[in-house]
Amino acid sequence: MPSVITVDNLSIRFGGLLALSEVSFDVEEGSITAIIGPNGAGKTTLFNCITGFYRPTSGEIRSVRAGREYALHKLPIHRIARLGVGRTYQNIRLFGQMTALENLLVAQHSFVNHHLLSGIFRTPAFRRSESEAQERAWHWLRFMGLERVANQEAGNLPYGLQRRLEVARAMAGQPRLICLDEPAAGLNQQETHELNEVILKLRHEHRVSVLLIEHHMGVVMNISDKVVVLDHGVVISSGTPAEVQRDPAVIKAYLGEEDAAAVPHAGSL
Amino acid sequence: MNLALALKEALLAAFIAGTLFIPIVGMILDNRNLIYELPRALMFAAVVFVGRLGMTLWAQQRTRRQIAGAEESRIAGALGGVYASLEERRRWVIPLCLAMLVAIPFSPFATNYLIQIMSLTCIYVMLGTGLNIVVGLAGLLDLGYVAFYAVGAYGYALLAKHVGINFWEAVPIMAALAATAGCVLGFPVLRMHGDYLAIVTLGFGEIIRILLVNMVRLTGGPNGMSAPRPTLFGLEFTNTPGGGGTPFHEFFGIPFDAKYRYIFIYLLTLLFAGLAILVFRRLREMPIGRAWEALREDEIACKALGINHTTTKLSAFTLGAAFGGMGGVLFATMEGFINPSSFTFLESAIILSIVVLGGMGSIMGVIFAAVAITLLPELFREFQQYRMLVFGLAMVIIMIWRPGGLLKVRRRVFTRAEAHLPAASAAD
Numbered sequence: 001m002p003s004v005i006t007v008d009n010l011s012i013r014f015g016g017l018l019a020l021s022e023v024s025f026d027v028e029e030g031s032i033t034a035i036i037g038p039n040g041a042g043k044t045t046l047f048n049c050i051t052g053f054y055r056p057t058s059g060e061i062r063s064v065r066a067g068r069e070y071a072l073h074k075l076p077i078h079r080i081a082r083l084g085v086g087r088t089y090q091n092i093r094l095f096g097q098m099t100a101l102e103n104l105l106v107a108q109h110s111f112v113n114h115h116l117l118s119g120i121f122r123t124p125a126f127r128r129s130e131s132e133a134q135e136r137a138w139h140w141l142r143f144m145g146l147e148r149v150a151n152q153e154a155g156n157l158p159y160g161l162q163r164r165l166e167v168a169r170a171m172a173g174q175p176r177l178i179c180l181d182e183p184a185a186g187l188n189q190q191e192t193h194e195l196n197e198v199i200l201k202l203r204h205e206h207r208v209s210v211l212l213i214e215h216h217m218g219v220v221m222n223i224s225d226k227v228v229v230l231d232h233g234v235v236i237s238s239g240t241p242a243e244v245q246r247d248p249a250v251i252k253a254y255l256g257e258e259d260a261a262a263v264p265h266a267g268s269l
Numbered sequence: 270m271n272l273a274l275a276l277k278e279a280l281l282a283a284f285i286a287g288t289l290f291i292p293i294v295g296m297i298l299d300n301r302n303l304i305y306e307l308p309r310a311l312m313f314a315a316v317v318f319v320g321r322l323g324m325t326l327w328a329q330q331r332t333r334r335q336i337a338g339a340e341e342s343r344i345a346g347a348l349g350g351v352y353a354s355l356e357e358r359r360r361w362v363i364p365l366c367l368a369m370l371v372a373i374p375f376s377p378f379a380t381n382y383l384i385q386i387m388s389l390t391c392i393y394v395m396l397g398t399g400l401n402i403v404v405g406l407a408g409l410l411d412l413g414y415v416a417f418y419a420v421g422a423y424g425y426a427l428l429a430k431h432v433g434i435n436f437w438e439a440v441p442i443m444a445a446l447a448a449t450a451g452c453v454l455g456f457p458v459l460r461m462h463g464d465y466l467a468i469v470t471l472g473f474g475e476i477i478r479i480l481l482v483n484m485v486r487l488t489g490g491p492n493g494m495s496a497p498r499p500t501l502f503g504l505e506f507t508n509t510p511g512g513g514g515t516p517f518h519e520f521f522g523i524p525f526d527a528k529y530r531y532i533f534i535y536l537l538t539l540l541f542a543g544l545a546i547l548v549f550r551r552l553r554e555m556p557i558g559r560a561w562e563a564l565r566e567d568e569i570a571c572k573a574l575g576i577n578h579t580t581t582k583l584s585a586f587t588l589g590a591a592f593g594g595m596g597g598v599l600f601a602t603m604e605g606f607i608n609p610s611s612f613t614f615l616e617s618a619i620i621l622s623i624v625v626l627g628g629m630g631s632i633m634g635v636i637f638a639a640v641a642i643t644l645l646p647e648l649f650r651e652f653q654q655y656r657m658l659v660f661g662l663a664m665v666i667i668m669i670w671r672p673g674g675l676l677k678v679r680r681r682v683f684t685r686a687e688a689h690l691p692a693a694s695a696a697d
Contacts, residue, residue, distance in 0.1 A: 052573075099681075105559055106559050106563040116584075119551060147685075
């Protein structure tokens with residue numbers, strides 16, 4: 001399987017803090033890769049590097065598209081997005097005063113006809129491009145079960161629907177890789193279950209690769225093909241969910257060492 | 270059907286009508302005695318009550334039918350029907366309004382003064398629409414918008430004096446020149462947000478004004494300079510043409526009247542204001558307009574969707590400035606004479622308040638606010654000293670009463686085109 005993105009020896013330093021240290025892994029095409037780790041392990045930092053929000057101190061992120069290799073760590077954010085990397089955010093970032101459908105139209109900005117004059121004079125080509133964009137928007141709204149709220153302002157939607165709208169918006173940009181930053185955060189059991197279905201469906205029906213940060217082990221272990229475990233900015237384990245679950249290093253990172261756990265903390269207070 | 274809500278609204282309407290009608294029809298001044306005719310006023314109030322009740326119930330009924338089966342909120346239930354019928358009425362309301370606006374200057378009660386005020390209102394509508402792109406859509410607080418207005422006005426006056434261009438040539442040239450100025454201002458302020466952006470644009474506006482005051486040899490300094498009047502296919506609106514052209518009244522064989530010029534300029538400003546609104550409407554529904562609004566809402570999310578925020582912001586500044594430049598040409602040609610005192614910070618503040626009071630991003634809001642802001646000071650001309658006081662008070666009241674502006678933008682409602690639906694899913 002060719003990989004859609006390759007992270008190679010990635011390090012990033014904020015002042016004295018080494019947030020990521022020589023992280024390497026790749027996301028295979030059509031796979032679901034999960035990144036897990038305790039709080040502060042550097043998961044979101046890694047996401048921000050991949051999507052161009054942070055510039056890594058050293059190391060490379062490469063992506064091959066149409067036979068050409070691109071160095072993502074050198075490109076500005078919007079160019080990375082146009083190469084087919086979509087993302088959602090831990091704290092939702094929708095365009096609150098625009099309707100759900102308009103949010104999805106914005107996402108298609110880079111491939112609709114945005115020539116100024118053809119829009120002002122409403123040429124046939126422009127109208128065709130607009131109605132296609134609306135069709136695609138409806139498609140994704142339907143896919144995420146948001147058809148009924150299409151014309152409601154995104155900021156007024158309930159939390160669960162806002163999360164779904166973020167996924168729909170990322171998908172409307174026609175990405176090859178979608179990065180989901182804690183998509184299950186704040187969702188109830190039923191919603192989490194639906195989310196699992198949706199992610200699997202994205203992969204099967206739309207051939208999109210998924211990179212996922214998640215704390216909810218039910219989601220991670222059920223749907224991922226590969227799990228990368230980060231702790232203090234270092235990859236401590238990677239492999240299939242079953243392999244990772246058995247890895248002593250992972251157990252140690254999550255539960256602490258037996259000796260350490262035995263020390264009574266109350267005494268030091 | 271929500272009878273209680275309808276009754277409450279109808280009672281409120283009747284109460285307001287009653288308080289208005291009592292002094293109007295409820296009291297008759299007979300020589301020096303006031304005769305109270307309360308039943309008459311109450312009758313009017315009753316008519317209003319019944320009318321309002323009927324209207325609300327009808328609107329509710331309509332809405333119920335329209336959104337049957339869909340989720341409905343109470344507010345949408347009460348307002349949805351009214352909005353829908355407004356949408357239908359637009360087809361004939363807008364042409365009717367336009368026809369009236371065109372007809373007004375030809376009516377007997379239209380004085381030159383009134384026509385000039387209306388021209389000024391149209392110019393403010395145009396400026397408000399331009400600034401609405403920058404502030405309302407793109408969310409960039411620009412306190413120096415008057416700079417582009419000045420560039421347009423002075424550019425026209427200067428080029429007319431030295432190169433001899435006429436009004437019609439000046440409009441596209443000045444739009445381009447002001448757009449360039451907007452782009453030049455846009456570059457350094459791209460990284461700034463909110464307050465910092467406001468301060469830099471404020472400075473830019475002041476720089477332009479101070480340049481105009483101090484470059485005496487070029488601009489005439491505080492004495493200002495004259496700008497040529499517009500022509501209609503080379504026909505001039507003067508009694509004895511200076512340029513040797515044919516005057517308008519001679520061409521048509523009618524007696525000279527200074528009013529023709531006022532009417533012509535008014536129709537020009539109306540045309541340009543109308544075009545500006547049309548372009549703004551289109552822009553708002555275009556990818557670039559959506560990108561501006563998205564940028565206002567969340568810049569980070571915008572970038573991650575492949576939108577180049579640099580060019581998007583610059584385009585907002587550039588297009589907004591182009592509108593300002595054209596407004597400047599219109600102003601110069603209307604006044605025939607310009608000096609730097611027309612381009613002070615107060616002017617920027619007035620244009621900004623048109624946008625903010627009217628409702629950011631709203632077209633009708635800008636029109637209403639422009640009318641109010643040009644008419645109110647004229648109406649209160651008798652209270653010279655208190656004019657700005659009343660003006661300020663009105664603004665404070667509106668901001669308390671409606672912090673979002675007079676009219677909130679109604680989002681475009683999309684309906685799914687049935688033709689594109691796959692056969693299998695047509696049922697839902």
